[in-house]
Amino acid sequence: MASVREHASRVKDLNSKRSVDSTVLVSFVALSWCCASASNTRSVGFFQARSRAPGVLAQHSRPRLPAWCSLRCTSFPVTSDQSACFRPGRLDLSLYLIADRGFVSRLGSRRSLEELVERALSSECISVVQLRDKISGLRPALAVGKRLRAMCQSARVPFLVNDRLDLALALEADGIHIGQEDMPLAYVQKLAPAGWILGASAGTLSKVEILKQESSIDRPIRLDYIGCGPVFGTQTKADAGSPIGAAGLTRVAESVEPLPVVAVGGIGLSNAKSCIAHGRASGIACISAILGADDPKLAARALHEQIKQGREMRVRGMPCRGDERLL
Structure with missing residues (x-):
């Protein structure tokens, strides 16, 4: 988080005299930095990187879920005593x-x-x-x-x-x-x-x-x-x-x-x-x-x-x- 603030502060100083709204610019740069960092991760929630199956998360690309995820997923309540071997809530089973x-x-x-x-x-x-x-x-x-x-x-x-x-x-x-x-x-x-x-x-x-x-x-x-x-x-x-x-x-x-x-x-x-x-x-x-x-x-x-x-x-x-x- 400290590195995000330092990076954003430098950008703000460089653009303080420009006509562009520095607050918006700083927010955009900080968000971009976070997204760039996230693109190198190997997992997103339940959907982890896999080498061959649909929805692959490439090692140096942004995470991409299978096409059906955004349309078919439903959520189920999770209780505190839920067994470790169960992970509900990933897809529609209707x-x-x-x-x-x-x-x-x-x-x-x-x-x-x-x-x-x-x-x-x-x-x-x-x-x-x-x-x-x-x-x-x-x-x-x-x-x-x-x-x-x-x-x-x-x-x-x-x-x-x-x-x-x-x-x-x-x-x-x-x-x-x-x-x-x-x-x-x-x-x-x-x-x-x-x-x-x-x-x-x-x-x-x-x-x-x-x-x-x-x-x-x-x-x-x-x-x-x-x-x-x-x-x-x-x-x-x-x-x-x-x-x-x-x-x-x-x-x-x-x-x-x-x-x-x-x-x-x-x-x-x-x-x-x-x-x-x-x-x-x-x-x-x-x-x-x-x-x-x-x-x-x-x-x-x-x-x-x-x-x-x-x-x-x-x-x-x-x-x-x-x-x-x-x-």
Whole structure:
């Protein structure tokens, strides 16, 4: 701070006899000096320098966040007893689209996964896209992933990859989602670029405890959200397990507050509102409700409207009707 004052004082002396308002000039120079100093830092809040992923902070350039940050970020309250392994508040999770190649393959649609995702993104209601490919080798998955990533960049939507760290790194994705039986989060975080979005699945309180136990004081695991489910019965994931229902969703959401929770598993128009209003979810994740619809664009807009209504109901504390209750 002393160096700023000295620098500003010298400029003020040099310009004291000029017609330019010296006060304005001094303020401008001081601000410029601070900005120049900031441009050499390696981190800005949660977004730290990373060498390859979108939103890179160059070593000798001004910090630049991913394009979606300014449009999609929401904030969540932080409590004093918040676990060190959680870092909420980085992105909008309202309508999370899981682009599942296996589902589209089984669907037998004439349209490709890329066409369906592009149509859904045109709704301007999708907040996150996750590529989930359990059926392809690395090369075919790369080809599809590159096209999806380009679409997401154009739409300013975060692009994540499910499970496959090699694929996520090769695609320079914005982050990765790790399932309950996938690579331990500590290893993922060690290999992942700084600033990556990191999500994990936890459908029960015991799974939440496992995540917390993986985190240590010297190397904390920093999560951005929890995917919780299956809330309802689902046919899109054979190993999803038994539905956890309303009680399970609420218990997990309460146990990880203020970390946002995304409800997943059997979510559609009939229950999306309830997941938000009464299940304490920050968003919903969908596969068949969007990719299996006749028009993914219209389906996404309809789901987004249900999310809005659910949030209004939660704010007002409105009780649910029988047809809106989580089963």
